[in-house]
Amino acid sequence: MKLLMLGGTEFVGRSVVEEALARGWEVTVFHRGHSAPPPGAEVRIGDRSVPGGLAALEEGSWDAVVDTWKGAPAAARDAARLLSGRVGRHLYVSSRSVHPFPSTAGLDESGPVVDASPDDTSADDYARAKRGAELAALEAFGDRAVLARAGLVLGPYENIGRLPWWLGRIARGGPVLAPGPRELPLQYIDARDLAIWALDALHDGIPGGAYNLVSPTGHATMGELLDACVRVTGADAELRWADPDAVTAAGIEPWTELPVWLPPGELHDTLHRGDVSKALATGLRCRPVTETVADTWEWLRSVGGTAPLHPGRPAPGLSPEKEAAFWAQ
Template sequence: MRVLVMGGSGFLGRAVVSAALARGHEVTTFNRGRSGADVAGVEAVRGDREVAADLERLAEGRSWDFVVDTSGYVPRVVGESVRALSGKAATYAFISSISAVDGFPGKPAAEEAAGWSCEPDAGPDDGDYGVLKAGCERAVEQGFDGNALIVRPGLILGPHEDVARLPWWLTRISHGGRVLAPGDPGAPMQLVDARDVAAFTLDQAERGTSGQFLVTGPAGNATYGEWLGFCKEATGSDAEFVWVDDQFLVDQGAGTFVELPLWGGPPSAVTANFWSVPTARAEAAGLRTRPVAETVRDTWAWLREIPEDERSYGAKTRHGMAPEKEATILAAWEARSA
C-alpha cells in the first residue's frame, strides 16, 4: 500500500515508518528535516505543514491509501493538512493522546469518550496540550472526506524516545550507587511501546477503520519498582534504590513527571485515573503489547550506542534531576530517618 506519514523522523513517527516499510508498503514522509534523518527507503518530501505552498506541492500528482499524522498539535494547522490531503487518501489516521479525553485524568477515561472543548480551527494559544489535541481530532473528523481514525495513546516509551523519560532513568541508573527512587515502589503503571502503537495504527489504517481507540498497555503492566528494576537489570548496574516518601519529595521541591520522570507525586483526585485507561475496544480490534521489560532492554540497546554527552533528555523540556539536588534530598531523607 502507499502510505504518507506526516512527520516520520521522530519517535513515534519513526516507529510507524519502520513498521510500514517492514510490511512492504511504499512510504512518503513529509517533514522539515529538523528532527532527525528519515528512515532509509522512504520518499522524503521536505516542507512545512504550516506553509500552504508546501502542502500543495506535497499533494500535487500524488495519492496514497492512507495518511498517518504523527506531528499534529495545533487544530488550525492540522485542518489545513486535512483539507490539502482530502481526496488524496482513503483514510486519515491521526495520532492524538489520552490527554485529549475530557476530564482525564481527574475523571476516568472511557472508550470513544468526548474530547475537551476545543474548536477545530483553534490556534496554538487556545489551550494546553490535551485541549489542542481534542481540537485536532475534530479537525480530522469534520474535515476529511474519508475514514477518520483517531488513536489516543497512553504513556509511550521505547527506542528513539525523544521525550527522554526512560533514557534519563536508564542513564542515571547505569551510573550505579545510591539512586533516589520516588514514592511507592508498588505504585501501578500503564506503559506502551511506540512500536506497538505503530503496529496497531497500521493494522487499522490498512483495514480502513474509522473511529476512536484508547491505545496503551494493560493497566498495571508494571509497578514503579519493577520499572526501575528493569532499568537496573538492562544496564547491569549495581544501583541501590533509596525509596523516598512522596510528600517528603514535594516538601524538598522535587518536580513531578519532568524532574523525576513518570513520578506523579502523592496520590490525588487530579491524577487518580492516569494509570487506569480502558483498552478493551483496541484489544478487540487486535491491539497487542509487549512486556515492559522488553521495551526497557531495547531502549538501552539503542541508547548505549549514543555517547552520553550527546544524549538528549527532552527537546523542549529538560528531564531529570541534577546530581547535586538528588544528593541533597537523599542526605535529608537519611537524616530524617536516622
C-alpha cells in the same frame, strides 16, 4: 499498502515508518528536512506551518495517512482537507490529554473532551491543540478517521527523555531515589506497539473514531520499570524506595523531576488508569517492560548515551544536588 507519513523522522513517526517498511509497504514521508527518515522511504519536503508549505503533497494518492502533528490545529486541518479525496483512511496520533483534567479512573473514549476548534491557529494549549486536530481529521475524513489517543509513550527514539533519564541516572550507580510505592501501576505504550496497532488498524479497516492507545493499567509497575533499568545497565545502583509523601514534601516534582512517576491520587488516576478495552478488542498487544527498557538502552548507547530531545523541550530529571539534599534531610 501505500502509506503517507506526515512527519516520520522522530520517535512515534519513525517507529511507524520503520514498521511499514518492514511490512513491505510503499512509504512516503513528508517532513521539513531537518533529519533523515529511515532508508527506503520516498521523501517529500515541506513545512505545513508556513503558507504554501503543503505544495509537495498536491499530487499523489495513498491508501492511508498517519499524522502525529501537535502544533496548531489549522495546519492539521489544511493537510487533511488537501488529502481527503486522494487518501483512503486517516489515522491521527492524538493524546488522552484531550480529556479535561482531572479525569476519573477508568475513563473511556466517551468521556468529556476539552473545547477546541480545527480552525485554531495557536498551539499554546496542548490539550486544545490535539483535540482541534482530531476535529480536523473527522471533518475531512468522517468515519474514515481513526483517533489514536496515546498516553505515556516510551521506547527507542524517545525525544522527550523520560526513560532515557532513568537509564542514565541508574547507569551512574550509587543510591538512587526511587519514588514509591514499588507496586504503583503504570500505563504506557511502547512506540513500536503503537505503530503495529496503527498499521493493523489501517490495513484491517477497523471502525473510525477514538481509541485509548496505552497498555492496560498495571502492565508494569514502577518497581518493575526501575528494576529493568538496573538489570540492563549492569550498574552498581541501589534503588532506595521513598514514601511518595516524603518525595513531594521535599519539593520534588513528579513527572518532570522524576519522569513517569506520579504519586497515588488524582493525577495518577488521570494518567495511569484509563480504560483501554476498546483498543485491546481491536488487537492492541503490549510487549514486556523488560523489552522496552533493554531496547531503549541499546538505542541510547548507539547515540552516545544522551537522548536527542525535541527542540524546545526542557530536559527532564532530578539534579544530583537535589537528590543528595533529599537524602541529607
